[in-house]
Amino acid sequence: MVKKKPLILVTNDDSINAAGIKALIETMCEIGEVVVVAPGKPQSGMGHAITLETPLRLKEIFNKGHKEYICSGTPVDCVKLAVNVILKRKPDLLVSGINHGSNSSINVIYSGTMSAAIEGALEGIPAIGFSLLNYAYDADFTLAQKYAKAIALNALEKGMPRGTCINVNFPSLIEKEVKGVRICRQANGNWQEEFDERKDPAGRKYYWLTGVFVNYDKGNDTDEWALANGYISIVPVQYDLTAHHAVPFLNEWSYEI
């Protein structure tokens, strides 16, 4: 059963100033007591990074009846600080996003949004990462908000299998164009990188990471397929990275020194 006032932790990687987290906060305030702990500046691509070389800072602000904490660190730092310093009890739900841009396929491992959700799973908290396939600052989150609410209510009522969280991606479509929700696996895709080589005013080279995503996966059970075909994709995500199928292969190696 859903509790009367579930405690919901909200974070993201686009920073506390992003429109996506504002949309998510608004929606979560409809179903629970909300505490926000989010980075003060963009943390896209931070993956599961934690801050070890510098100390962390928190700034507390009040915003329309809920508390928001601006954190100097990464999305995973935000979750750790929320759970261990800020919150008096374990939250009933962690939501991360709504990310401006896709986190499907391999992007799950680079994504600060999803790493925050994975950290939630590690803490035993039902956790969801939400992403919209639209990078624009003023993207329309209306439909994503409706589905985020429905999905969050499921998670609050039913929990998650141990060791897992979920990765939700919304196609950039209006309501009547969306065909529904598909539970998927992570597509086998990757980035074909190119570095943009430039010279600074002193003549020294520097590099910007750029590239194009390539989907190698022909399956119709993947997140890429779902999103390309008008569905919202949900991928269950785990933090056990063991490639169990490779164990026999490695047992055949010779380990003599």
Next chain:
Amino acid sequence: MVKKKPLILVTNDDSINAAGIKALIETMCEIGEVVVVAPGKPQSGMGHAITLETPLRLKEIFNKGHKEYICSGTPVDCVKLAVNVILKRKPDLLVSGINHGSNSSINVIYSGTMSAAIEGALEGIPAIGFSLLNYAYDADFTLAQKYAKAIALNALEKGMPRGTCINVNFPSLIEKEVKGVRICRQANGNWQEEFDERKDPAGRKYYWLTGVFVNYDKGNDTDEWALANGYISIVPVQYDLTAHHAVPFLNEWSYEI
């Protein structure tokens, strides 16, 4: 068959100045043509972070017959720059480490060392992360070097299953104390964090992440068990994070808006 002069890319997360990478370079020079691309400063805990907000820089140096590139970014940035900018062909092997300190159990997701290896797997390169359970700057890497050589020769000869790399952890023992090598799964463990709260000279709070690792896993097929019982642990690691077993559970949810 092992090629005459395999091309071996060496990286780490403790920085190019660490004793562990110097030991690994020395060993890899015995079996191949070595190119080093490593961070200029410590990148422990950076996970799979990539640098998007600032450009990257590379500094090239020559060192006893091989080239070394000092990179301003993360371990994953090092791999991407090596593959896309520096190397003329795909390396035959990527080795990362030897890390000063354990990367067993859940540490695989926080580890820059292992994220570099995972990025290698993504690029289709046989890739190995090595870690020694000793944080000391002047730790003895002699035994780790011997096993690293044997394991690297296996990887060069036999390759890796698609989508996987391996995570090798060495106990801090001398040769006669080591019982051998065990192929393991990632133990189910986690950090119980505490934040050390302090005040700066201006009276403002700041936080240092600290904590203790807790192993919840009683299995004797885990990396934690192997290391605690005198074995070298090898865990095959994959970047497909899909929790396939959770798909039926999520198909039971209601997605009505």
